[in-house]
Amino acid sequence: MLEALKVIIFGIVEGITEWLPISSTGHLILLEEVLQLKQNQSFLDMFYVVIQLGAILAVVVMYFHKLNPFSPKKTQKQKMLTIQLWVKVIIGSIPAMLIGLPFNDFIEEKFNNSYVVAATLIIYGVLFIVIENYQKDKQPKVEKLSQLTVQTVLIIGVFQALALIPGTSRSGATIVGALLIGVSRSVAAEFTFFLAIPAMFGASFLKLIKFGLNFTGMQIFLLLLGTAVSFVVSIFAIKFLMQYIRKHDFKVFGYYRIVLGVIVLLYFGIKTLLA
Secondary structure (H helix, E strand, O other), rough: OOHHHHHHHHHHHHHHHHOOOOOOOHHHHHHHOOOOOOOOOOHHHHHHOHHHHHHHHHHHHOOOOOOOOOOOOOHHHHHHHHHHHHHHHHHHHHHHHHHHHHHHHHHHHOOOHHHHHHHHHHHHHHHHHHHHOOOOOOOOOOHHHOOOOHHHHHHHHHHHHHOOOOOOOHHHHHHHOOOOOOHHHHHHHHHHHHHHHHHHHHHHHHHHHOOOOOOOOOHHHHHHHHHHHHHHHHHHHHHHHHOOOOOOHHHHHHHHHHHHHHHHHHHHHHHHHHH
């Protein structure tokens, strides 16, 4: 029962932080310090990635009509635009795939530590503030998903690839990249959601393959529970973000990232000194 309660909390944190550009990794490593699941490390490494499937299923459900090119409610032109959107998502996913597939284990081994997480939290927090100030009085060049060009989505895809560094935040990196090249906040957020579909399905698939099918009954239950909670919470998080950015910029998330980065740095720095 206690393990289930811990998993519910992990699912809540994942559902919120996966879509808000504040780094799910940064929050999960702090949460791990407080709530330690009594499972082996290989299961935990897989669990933290696979519960993201709940978050991505929330996007699929919420945007099903927009993402479905075969909807009978769409005109032929709308169907073609939907197909074009999927092509852009695939193109935007190429940089992360080219870097992630061959170098994922190396990146996890060399960069998956609290100091890297703290640094990336702070760096991207500063970038959010600087970019928002720079773009403050400028009219976005891209205000519709259909206006995204191949060059634009490739640039956004490169920023998504940077999120392979822990603590960067996949949504944070792609939104920063999109804002930097003149994409509106709403389009940047939505395209970030859609780019997550192949990225997160792919990452989860690789983790499941690496772990194998040696699940215990309890592990299956915990995995399904965490995924389900992540799904429900993600729906609220996505709705909140889309409503919030209609009237506000992303600077508040930048300040939050900086504060969280400092907390992570101080916590693990002091812990190391006292060890």
